[in-house]
Amino acid sequence: MGFFDAMGVLFTLTAVFAYLNYQYLKLPTPIGVMLAGLLFSLALVLIGGPAEGWARSLLEAVPLERVLMQGMLAFLLFAGALHVNLDDLKKRWVSILTLATLGVLVSTFVVGTGVYYLAGWLGIELTYIYALLFGALISPTDPIAVLGLLKKAGVPKDLETLISGESLFNDGVGVVVFAVILSLAGAHGGHAEASVAGVTLFFLREAGGGLVLGLVLGLMAFYMLRRTDDYSVEVLITLALVTGGYALASQLGTSGPLAMVAAGLLIGNHGRTLAMSERTREHLDTFWEMTDEILNALLFVLIGLEILLIRYTPGYLELAALAVPLVLGARFVSVGLPIGALRSVRDFAEYTVRLMTWGGLRGGISVALALSLPPGPEREVILAMTYGVVVFSVLVQGLTIGKVAKVATSR
Template sequence: MDVVELGIGLECEEEDGASDVVLFTFFMLFIGLFTRHVLAKVPIPYTGLLLVAGIVLGLAGSITETGAREKEERRLEREAEAAANDTSRLIAPEEVEVPEGVGEVVGKEIEYELPKAYEHLGRGMDAWTNISPEVLLLVHLPALIFASGFSMDFHIFKRNFWQILILAGPGVGIGTIMTGAVGKYVFPYGWCWPKALMFGAMLSATDPVAVVALLKEVGASETLGTVIEGESLLNDGTAFVFFLVFRDLIRWTTSCNTGECNGADRIREGLQHLCKCRHPEFELLHEDDRADCEGVPTLEEDPDFKQPFTPVCTFPHRTAGGTFAFFVRMAIGAPLLGSAFGIAASLWINYVYNDLVVEVAITLVTAYLTYYTADDLVGVSGVLATVALGVTMAVMARPRLSPKAHEPMEVFWELMEYFANSTIFIYAGVKIAKKIYEVEVDVDDDAEEAQFIEKADWGLSLLLYLFLQIIRLVTILMMYPFMMLSGYAVDWKDVLVMTWGGLRGAVGLALALIVDLDEERIDPKFRALTIFYMGLIAAYTLLINGTSMGRFLDYLGVTKTKPEKLEVLLHVVKVGAVLCIGRSVVFQCHLCLPVALFFVHCHITI
């Protein structure tokens, strides 16, 4: 290959943009690493800092894009004016003295260039913001969900299973309905019920990773931590099923799919017919175009007319029975499929001994294959299937692991969870920033974008946060009598901790990103509001609830040792001391007592 061919190849590779995507991916991981290590002392949950970092990064990118767009508009205006007057003359670069490296001279204006690395990051960020929602979920959710399920303490999970199921089943349903009612009657957007309930389902998915870690750190009840984590694990799957059901209803509900011929809707395929028919110069349209507009009133005849929005992917009308069957298939078929994959993988691990790579790889491959098979091939919930897989393998596979594989397996899945959290929270922050920074454009100027996030929406986000705290408390109180019928006892302090620990995180953000990227089936205003509210609620719960949880636990006295546990501990210490003194006398073992006390310290949970 000669030099020319090599140069062409390099140029094509540079324009491809794949390297920019990789660059931005590792830049997000670097931000996550910096946050986890350098900012470890900051009393804010790690994921909350990542979300803030993503918002800052997105704002910086939006400001840069706006500046470049304004500069281009000024250049075009200059050229148009010069062409009209026919008096302009471009000054050659050599005619103007410019310090080396400052910029390029175009006409009479010096245009400063951004650093090349920043341009590559910007292109990578743009590519990430347009990623397919299916790819986004396939990459992130299996790692997040399987890691939680596989690390679950199965003994406590089994003992509290019915409590967890009550919160993650009927509890999520009640929370979805009440949150949907807020979206329907409190918000001023006039959402239809399927949209409002999908919004409620999205906000019902909790992510108490920071809370559970704090409970373990301060020595709180392991039972409480398992109930909170188990509820989060199962309610992610339940909320996802509700989300899919109501998303499916939006597609054929007429009241959910109305649109006007303006703003961002103008570029939507489903409204092109309406836009053409209601054009102010309708009489000047071609005869064939006017013939297609039969039944559609002109702008003068009915200014307020709205035509049902027809999605690009249309679906037949679904009856109530069909919707129920869809829900049952999702809720029952998915756990059965996940359990089957889990049993098969566990049996495979049983025949592997002291091969660390194979044992870890089996869990990784099975997690992603299970999600893909359930979601794409079988048509059931990939989230619920992965939940069932994680719990099944925690029961069957973890005891069968080789002795040297336990710790590396734990580290590997903790690393996978860190990667997924880093990318999805920063990515969500970037998307939120881009929605916030969208500028309002006059519709009459043939604009393709409109302003959807207004000042009032910020106040509504705080109101929504307060409603969500009340809704979670009411939901847990409604489920409390049923929770007392099984499992370990739950007192009023546990109820308050579970209420305040209902953080929103990765799964809710992933669902919001699905809505935001679903340009073919959901109108743009609802998409913008969805990612805006979900992102801010995640930020509020992480920065307020997550940051204050430590003091809240101290105030409730949850971290204090109960008298009965302290009495048992002292009894064990006394018995151990007596036995060790006797053994030291008989066997002259002077290290017996310190060893026994160390054993008690390590294995007794206060």
């Protein structure tokens, strides 16, 4: 099956699942289409034969890790950052930066260490470096999953800013941490420099370079937007900023996700107020909101279908089930420690840690990173755990975050 044929099938499935969800399930669109994709995949597995083979050829033609990491992610992150208020972020920038860096590192080592011992207890062979890889890919909260649900969950504005800001930045940080550990694992057959200086330089180039590149490209786009008064041209400029900027970040070896977050924040705040007419703002918002909604639905259908790629080996399901509370516990620790330390300089509501723990959803980025691992038994173990955590996160946490927020904030 060719790429365009596969995309045609995928868009058709997404539209059908979205319609069925709208008519019958009445769930938030990302959750509804993912659940439909899961049920569709399970039906294909039960039918077997040509039906399952057809679905596998579809996933091979549209591999999630490439579609998301090399294209879709740029649009989703830019669209998400475009509607985040920079003034709100400034008020919480210390908390957001701490959670997006220290929080990810703490969670990576807590999850990695826990999974290493759990796997050994179950008789599953998993080296510590690969256990850390799982910790790195599952620790960042997914902005794609988080931002849409928070708007409907009734979360207090201050906490919504903290969670959304953290999810936008820890995504890029998590990808960088994953890349560092992967290089140390020698997964690509190379001999990475394992010194502290080498790792630090790599991190600064990826994360720092991505932020700087995003700001520079955002400023260039801002200059062009300010000198243009035609909404079709201005939408095209932002489209070029996303596609060209993400490709340039990849060529320069810097973080494309962080570059898109920085560019989106600049255009969504200064660009919106200083470089656009009311008519342009209306068309720009409509374009990017539609892009975000469509790609979001498409992504979650892909996640639902990816269950077909998991091999059901004895012990893997048990480890995946145990990974769920482990990841939640690590999230509680990685949020609780920074928030506890920052309480001396900032006020936080009593329910902050609990809501941030339950509201820290995992999504497509974790699955894509797991799928990007080289073939081998470690990959199959990590993929099973990742899928278990993501499904629980989206279906259980995503469906209950509104109720949890209402209960927590009413006390």
